[in-house]
Amino acid sequence: MNNFESAQNPPAHKGGDVLTLKTLNTFAVDVITLPDEDELFWYVAQNVVGRLQFLDCVIYKADEAGTELIQVAALGAKNPHDREILNPLKIPFGQGITGGVAQSKTAVIIDDLLKDQTYIADSEPARSEICVPLVSHGRVVGVIDSEHPEIGAFDAADLEVLTTVAAMTSAKLELLAEVDRSHSQYLALKESHRQLSEEIQNRTALEAEFFNVRKMEAVGQLTGGFAHDFNNLLTVISGNLEFVGLAENEAQRQEYLDEARTAAGRAAKLIQDLLAFSQRMHLRPVRTNLNTMITTICAQNRQRLPGDIQMDLVEDILPVQVDPTAAEIALVNLMINARDAMPHGGTLYIKTENIQHGVADNESLSKNIVPGSYVKLTVSDEGEGIPPEALDQIFDPFFTTKPVGAGTGLGLSMVLGFMQQSGGAVIAKPEVSQGATFELYFPTS
Numbered sequence: 001m002n003n004f005e006s007a008q009n010p011p012a013h014k015g016g017d018v019l020t021l022k023t024l025n026t027f028a029v030d031v032i033t034l035p036d037e038d039e040l041f042w043y044v045a046q047n048v049v050g051r052l053q054f055l056d057c058v059i060y061k062a063d064e065a066g067t068e069l070i071q072v073a074a075l076g077a078k079n080p081h082d083r084e085i086l087n088p089l090k091i092p093f094g095q096g097i098t099g100g101v102a103q104s105k106t107a108v109i110i111d112d113l114l115k116d117q118t119y120i121a122d123s124e125p126a127r128s129e130i131c132v133p134l135v136s137h138g139r140v141v142g143v144i145d146s147e148h149p150e151i152g153a154f155d156a157a158d159l160e161v162l163t164t165v166a167a168m169t170s171a172k173l174e175l176l177a178e179v180d181r182s183h184s185q186y187l188a189l190k191e192s193h194r195q196l197s198e199e200i201q202n203r204t205a206l207e208a209e210f211f212n213v214r215k216m217e218a219v220g221q222l223t224g225g226f227a228h229d230f231n232n233l234l235t236v237i238s239g240n241l242e243f244v245g246l247a248e249n250e251a252q253r254q255e256y257l258d259e260a261r262t263a264a265g266r267a268a269k270l271i272q273d274l275l276a277f278s279q280r281m282h283l284r285p286v287r288t289n290l291n292t293m294i295t296t297i298c299a300q301n302r303q304r305l306p307g308d309i310q311m312d313l314v315e316d317i318l319p320v321q322v323d324p325t326a327a328e329i330a331l332v333n334l335m336i337n338a339r340d341a342m343p344h345g346g347t348l349y350i351k352t353e354n355i356q357h358g359v360a361d362n363e364s365l366s367k368n369i370v371p372g373s374y375v376k377l378t379v380s381d382e383g384e385g386i387p388p389e390a391l392d393q394i395f396d397p398f399f400t401t402k403p404v405g406a407g408t409g410l411g412l413s414m415v416l417g418f419m420q421q422s423g424g425a426v427i428a429k430p431e432v433s434q435g436a437t438f439e440l441y442f443p444t445s
């Protein structure tokens with residue numbers, strides 16, 4: 001191998017300085033628009049042979065591992081097939097002149113190939129050769145090679161021109177790789193977006209399905225429970241009515257009739273509770289003074305309510321807009337629950353307050369009611385309280401901890417349905433061992 005500066009013969013590249021610069025300039029501008037590697041390699045080969053007047057040009061691309069060169073473009077006297085490589089030559093790194101350039105990352109000019117031991121002669125042996133590496137990010141990604149039938153055909157100017165071409169080609173290769181990377185990133189992003197949308201869709205479908213199952217379960221529970229309770233009451237009614245005919249005296253007859261009447265009353269309450277729960281009770285809200293309602297209820301239900309009732313009723317209570325019958329059923333339900341929770345006696349507390357509920361006041365309450373003016377009615381007792389784990393269930397229809405026949409489990413469902421339908425809310429506080437507290441919020445009218 002010679003030092004290229006010692007070349008004796010005239011340069012193969014004969015364009016002259018100005019023409020060369022112009023050519024390189026055009027080259028740089030054209031390269032920008034080339035869409036892919038294949039176009040780029042052939043464009044380079046065509047211009048090295050064409051505009052830059054080298055006799056031939058062969059371009060090799062390095063494989064990913066950086067161990068082998070593969071012919072990707074070839075033009076000139078020895079490569080007549082134009083844009084077609086019939087049988088691409090493969091040269092391992094380190095082998096021959098091109099393989100040597102790939103390994104050493106250094107451009108070479110060979111003045112006399114016959115004197116070069118690394119030269120692998122082919123059918124039409126050349127005499128001199130120039131070969132420059134394509135380097136990207138410090139890695140050899142290919143080589144550009146040109147041969148000439150005469151000795152010492154290449155000089156320093158040729159080397160400079162070909163090195164500039166190689167630099168432009170490498171820069172464009174980097175750009176294409178970058179575009180490729182961005183495109184794959186875009187595709188990966190698009191794919192993960194597609195997967196995400198699919199997952200969200202699946203999840204929404206699952207949630208809808210789950211909701212349906214829960215709904216069906218609730219309906220099943222509701223109708224099953226209702227049918228069972230209603231059937232029991234009908235049996236009591238019809239049984240007692242049958243006994244009326246068999247009664248031996250008037251007193252017995254009255255007793256059977258009373259039993260049937262009580263059962264019919266309970267059946268009516270069951271229907272009322274159920275309707276209120278399903279929010280189909282026809283409420284007729286009127287302006288109501290809750291204090292007056294409470295005192296009336298207490299006076300009229302003495303036998304059913306706990307003996308010890310303490311009331312703390314606010315003096316200037318604001319009127320509320322509620323259906324008085326439904327409000328009465330709701331209150332009686334709460335009071336009877338309190339009575340049942342205190343089998344050994346205790347005090348039932350009833351308190352009313354005018355309150356202003358603000359957005360930031362009470363987080364759990366804000367989930368149920370909008371900010372505004374309310375009458376807060378608190379019913380608390382000194383019974384066994386509600387275990388925290390049961391708190392979620394007590395408002396469920398037919399949830400009861402009372403013995404069979406003692407409770408239908410619809411009382412609190414009715415209270416919840418009624419309060420929601422009235423634009424208010426009910427909140428239970430589980431003060432185990434200190435009794436239970438129920439807070440009812442009625443919007444003022």
Ligand SMILES: Nc1ncnc2c1ncn2[C@@H]1O[C@H](COP(=O)(O)OP(=O)(O)OP(=O)(O)O)[C@@H](O)[C@H]1O
Nearest residue numbers: 337338341385394400401407408409410411412436
């Ligand atoms: N004041 C209270 N103290 C303790 N537990 C209570 C209280 N109020 C309700 N509970 C619990 O909540 C359950 C459900 O109450 P709910 O009023 O809905 O039904 P019930 O009283 O069992 O039957 P009914 O339909 O006759 O009212 C009760 O069985 C009880 O376990």
Ligand SMILES: [Mg+2]
Nearest residue numbers: 333337411412
């Ligand atoms: Mg009850």
